[in-house]
Amino acid sequence: MKKTLSLLLSMAMVVTMVAGCSGGTKTSSADSDVIKIGVFEPLTGANAAGGELEVEGIKLANQLRPEVLGKKVELVIADNKSDKAEATTAAARLIEKDKVVAILGSWGSSLSIAAGDVVKTNKVPAVALSATNPQVTAGNDYYFRVCFLDPFQGTVMANYAYKNLKAKKVAIIQEVSNDYSVGLAKFFTDSFTKLSGDPNAIVATGNYNTGDQDFNGILTNIKAANPDVIFAPGNFTESALIIKQARALGITAPFIGGDTWETNEFITVGGADVNGAVMSTFFDDTNPLTEAGKTFVAEYKKAYPNSANIAAVSALGYDGYMMTLDAIERAGSADPVAIRDALATTKDFEGATGMITIDANGDATKNQAVIKGVKDGKFTYMDTVTID
Amino acid sequence: MKELQNSLGAYLKLHWKTAVFLVVLLLGIGLADQFVDSYMRRILNLCAIYVIVSLAMNLVNGFTGQFSLGQAGFMAIGAYTVAVFTVPIESRAAIFYLEPMAPFLANIQLPFIVALILGGLVTAVVAFFIGYPCLRLRGDYLAIATLGFSEIIRIVFTNTQSITNGALGIKSIPTISSLWWTFGIALIIIIATVLLINSTYGRAFKSIREDEIAAEAMGVGLFKTKMTSFLIGAFFTGIGGGLFAALLGTVDPKQFYFTLTYNFLLIIVLGGMGSISGTVIASFVVTLGQEALRFLDEPMAFGLDLPIFRPGLRMVVFSFLLMVIVLFYRKGLMGTNELTWDFMAEKYRALKKRLGGKKTATEGGAKK
Structure with a gap:
C-alpha cells in the first residue's frame, strides 16, 4: 500500500515537472x-x-x-x-x-x-x-x-552635516557586512573631509555586523571622541538600536543616515529616541518633485x-x-x-x-534628494536639496 | 605491455556495461554542451557543482560518520581564491574602488585551472587546522567547530577589505559556460570517490562510522583516517566553491551563510547518507525540482487564476514533496545502496515479480 502510494506520488512529481517545462515553452512561442x-x-x-x-x-x-x-x-x-x-x-x-x-x-x-x-x-x-x-x-x-548612487547620497548627507548642522567633527558607524552602508560611509568621509578642509574631521569609526544587538563598545569610543554629528548608514533595526543605546549612554549628538531608515520598524524599535534622526531619500509622497x-x-x-x-x-x-x-x-x-x-x-x-x-x-x-526627519514618531519632509 | 593489454581487456570484459555507460554519458554531455540554451546550461552547471560539494560532504558525514557542517565556509575559501586570482588585472581598480587591493596580490593573475586547484589546496590546509583539535574528540564537537568556523570565515572575508573587497564583493570573474568544466570535474570526483571508498582507506572510513572502538581495536588509526577523509572532503568542496564562483561570475560574503550548508545536508539526507549514486541523484532532483516547480509561482498555473498561485508557493510544494519522500524512504532515496548493474537487475526482477504476482491475483485491475 505504502509502495503504491509512494509510486503515485513520485509519478505526480514527474508529471508536475513535465508540466512545468512544457508550460514554459508554451508561453515562449506566444504571439x-x-x-x-x-x-x-x-x-x-x-x-x-x-x-x-x-x-x-x-x-x-x-x-x-x-x-x-x-x-x-x-x-x-x-x-x-x-x-x-x-x-x-x-x-x-x-x-x-x-x-x-x-x-x-x-x-x-x-x-x-x-x-x-x-x-x-x-x-x-x-x-x-x-x-x-x-x-x-x-x-x-x-x-x-x-x-x-551611493556617492551622491554620501555627498548629500555630508553637505547637510556641514552646512545645516554646522558640524566640524563627525563619527561614522558602518554596517561592515552591508555593501550599501560601507559605500555610503566611504563617500560621506570623502566629501566631508573635502568640505571641511580638515583631514581629521572624522574623529571615530565603528564597525558592526548585520544582526548585532549590543553596540556599547563602539559607542563608548565615539563618546570619548565627542563628535558633533554621527553618521550611521545601515539596516533600520540595528540603526534604531544604536541610537537607543547611544542616548542611554548620554550621547547627545544628532544621528543622520541613509534611505534604508525609512521604515516603520525604525520608529517602533527606536521609540522616542529616534526623534530628530535625519536621513536622505529618493522620494516623498507629500512633496513630489515633478x-x-x-x-x-x-x-x-x-x-x-x-x-x-x-x-x-x-x-x-x-x-x-x-x-x-x-x-x-x-x-x-x-x-x-x-x-x-x-x-x-x-x-x-x-x-x-x-x-x-x-x-x-x-x-x-x-x-535632487529629499531630506526627511523623524518628528513625534513620524517621518516628516524637511527639505529638497539640489547638488550640482 | 602485453600484460597490460591483457589486464585492460579483462577489465573491460568484466565492466563493459560501465564502460559503455561512460561513453554514452560523455557523448550526452558533449551533445548537451552543443545544443542546450543558456538557461538549461546554467541549471545543469549548478547540478554538477552541487554533486561535487554534496559528494564531498557525504564522504565525511555519510561514509566516515563525522558530522561536519562547514561546507559553506569551505566553499567560500575556494570561491574567493578563484575570484581573487582570476579577475583581470585591468578591471581590479574598478572593483576595489573603496580600498585598493593589497599590493602583494594586485598583480597576480593565474589561469583558471591553477586558481581552482589552489582553492582546493588552501581549503584543505584550513581544514587541517580545524580538524587537528576536533577530530581527536568524539561526539558533536566537529559539528560545532565547523559550523562556527563557517560563520567566522564569512565575517573574516567581510572585514579583509583589501583582499576580498569586503561586503562589496568581487565581480567580473571570468565565467565558465561550457558544461565540460563542471561535469568533467564532477565525473573525475565521482570516480575518485568510488575508487577511494572501495579501497583500504574507504573500508577504514566505514569501519569508523560503524564503531570507533571496534575499528581502533582492528588497528585503524582513528585520527589519521578521519583526517584523511576530512581533508579530501574539504579539497573537493574548495574545488566546488571555485566552480561556483566562476559560474556566477561574482562572489560576496552573504552568499555563504550557514544556510547554504543545509542545501547540501538536504541533498545527502535525501539521497542517502553513505551512497554516492544517491547523492548524485538527489543533487539533480533538488536543483531541477526547484526550477521545474517555478510555474507554481505564476498567477495562471494550470490555467486557473487562483490567489494561492503566487511567489513562494513552489517552495511550499517542494518542501511537501521532500517530506513525502523522507516519509517513505526513511534512509534516503538510495539508503546505503549504490546504483550498480546488479542492484538494478535485482530491482527489475523484484518489480517484475510483484507486477506479475498482482496480475494473477486481480486480473484486470493491476494494469494501470
Whole structure:
C-alpha cells in the first residue's frame, strides 16, 4: 500500500515537472502582439519586503500604461529568492524561456550584479531600480538604473552635516557586512573631509555586523571622541538600536543616515529616541518633485488606499517601468538591442522621483534628494536639496 | 605491455556495461554542451557543482560518520581564491574602488585551472587546522567547530577589505559556460570517490562510522583516517566553491551563510547518507525540482487564476514533496545502496515479480 502510494506520488512529481517545462515553452512561442517585460525581484527570502514594494510600483505603472507601440505589455514576474545563484537562473529563465525584451530589478545590488553577466551575454537590457552600488552598471553596457548612487547620497548627507548642522567633527558607524552602508560611509568621509578642509574631521569609526544587538563598545569610543554629528548608514533595526543605546549612554549628538531608515520598524524599535534622526531619500509622497510624481501619488493612493505612506522604492519601480516603455517607444521596435540603445540616450525623462538623464555608465544623473526627519514618531519632509 | 593489454581487456570484459555507460554519458554531455540554451546550461552547471560539494560532504558525514557542517565556509575559501586570482588585472581598480587591493596580490593573475586547484589546496590546509583539535574528540564537537568556523570565515572575508573587497564583493570573474568544466570535474570526483571508498582507506572510513572502538581495536588509526577523509572532503568542496564562483561570475560574503550548508545536508539526507549514486541523484532532483516547480509561482498555473498561485508557493510544494519522500524512504532515496548493474537487475526482477504476482491475483485491475 505504502509502495503504491509512494509510486503515485513520485509519478505526480514527474508529471508536475513535465508540466512545468512544457508550460514554459508554451508561453515562449506566444504571439507577437505582446511585449514582455521581465520583473526580477526577491519575493521570498530575506529581501522579500523590498522586492514586494518595487513590484507594487511596477504593477501600478503597468495599469496606467498597459500598451506601447500598439502592443500590450505583459509583465513576467520571476522570484530570485534573495539568493545569488537563483538570481542568475531566474534572469536566464526570463530571457530564454519567456523571451522578455527588457528586465526590471532587482532590489539589492548583489542580486543585480549576479544577473549582470547574464543580461550582458544575452544582450537584453536591464534597469535596476533601487540598487545603489556603482558596480551594478560599471563595465556593463546592458545595465541601467533609475536611482541615485551611493556617492551622491554620501555627498548629500555630508553637505547637510556641514552646512545645516554646522558640524566640524563627525563619527561614522558602518554596517561592515552591508555593501550599501560601507559605500555610503566611504563617500560621506570623502566629501566631508573635502568640505571641511580638515583631514581629521572624522574623529571615530565603528564597525558592526548585520544582526548585532549590543553596540556599547563602539559607542563608548565615539563618546570619548565627542563628535558633533554621527553618521550611521545601515539596516533600520540595528540603526534604531544604536541610537537607543547611544542616548542611554548620554550621547547627545544628532544621528543622520541613509534611505534604508525609512521604515516603520525604525520608529517602533527606536521609540522616542529616534526623534530628530535625519536621513536622505529618493522620494516623498507629500512633496513630489515633478508632475509625474503627483500623478504617481494620486494613482497610488487610489490603488492602495490602506497604505500609510508610499515607499520610495515603489516610486522607483514606477519610474523604471515608465522609462523602459519610453525607450521602447523611441526605439520604435521591441528589439532588445534597440531598446538598450534608446535607454542609453534617455535624456530629461520626467519620472516620479525627478528628472532622469542616463550618463555614459548607464547611471541616472540626478541632482535632487529629499531630506526627511523623524518628528513625534513620524517621518516628516524637511527639505529638497539640489547638488550640482 | 602485453600484460597490460591483457589486464585492460579483462577489465573491460568484466565492466563493459560501465564502460559503455561512460561513453554514452560523455557523448550526452558533449551533445548537451552543443545544443542546450543558456538557461538549461546554467541549471545543469549548478547540478554538477552541487554533486561535487554534496559528494564531498557525504564522504565525511555519510561514509566516515563525522558530522561536519562547514561546507559553506569551505566553499567560500575556494570561491574567493578563484575570484581573487582570476579577475583581470585591468578591471581590479574598478572593483576595489573603496580600498585598493593589497599590493602583494594586485598583480597576480593565474589561469583558471591553477586558481581552482589552489582553492582546493588552501581549503584543505584550513581544514587541517580545524580538524587537528576536533577530530581527536568524539561526539558533536566537529559539528560545532565547523559550523562556527563557517560563520567566522564569512565575517573574516567581510572585514579583509583589501583582499576580498569586503561586503562589496568581487565581480567580473571570468565565467565558465561550457558544461565540460563542471561535469568533467564532477565525473573525475565521482570516480575518485568510488575508487577511494572501495579501497583500504574507504573500508577504514566505514569501519569508523560503524564503531570507533571496534575499528581502533582492528588497528585503524582513528585520527589519521578521519583526517584523511576530512581533508579530501574539504579539497573537493574548495574545488566546488571555485566552480561556483566562476559560474556566477561574482562572489560576496552573504552568499555563504550557514544556510547554504543545509542545501547540501538536504541533498545527502535525501539521497542517502553513505551512497554516492544517491547523492548524485538527489543533487539533480533538488536543483531541477526547484526550477521545474517555478510555474507554481505564476498567477495562471494550470490555467486557473487562483490567489494561492503566487511567489513562494513552489517552495511550499517542494518542501511537501521532500517530506513525502523522507516519509517513505526513511534512509534516503538510495539508503546505503549504490546504483550498480546488479542492484538494478535485482530491482527489475523484484518489480517484475510483484507486477506479475498482482496480475494473477486481480486480473484486470493491476494494469494501470
